[in-house]
Amino acid sequence: MYYYTKAELLRYVLSVSLMVFSTITFGQTQSVVDSLNSVRSQLISNGQSTSEVDMLLHQSGNNPSCIIHQPDNFTFTFVSYRPLGDSQREEKVNLRLKSHYSYVNVIDFSDDFTSVRINCNEQLTPVIINELVSHFGYNGYEIH
Secondary structure, three states, X not given: OHHHHHHHHHHHHHHHHHHHHHHHOOOOOHHHHHHHHHHHHHHHHOOOOOHHHHHHHHHOOOOOOEEEEOOOOOEEEEXXXXXXXXXXXXXXXXXXXXXXXXXXXXXXXXXXXXXXXXXXXXXXXXXXXXXXXXXXXXXXXXXX
């Protein structure tokens, strides 16, 4: 049953993605964005990755919200829907964000460059989190 549901959901995501790509040149319809957001909500509630749907939302000009995990008041992590690059990009991101935001201690990419951990020297606020996740292509955030 689990694999059938996962296969059906993936089939739906792929059909919606075809609609998105076919409507990009003619303007984005709100119903497609609503459908993608609906699929995204289902994936979140099932604890599944939203990376593919997030990329489709981004490509249609509707950046998704970032799903963060906040283990303490100074650190949060998230999985990026876009490729993060390599260790050189990690270093550049650290330098750029540290120069713009005095409250950033460190930004760590995971070994496989799919997730990000950000640690700050000030207590996290919604404004701080929004500023930081916007640099990774997100529009706001959700804590899960």
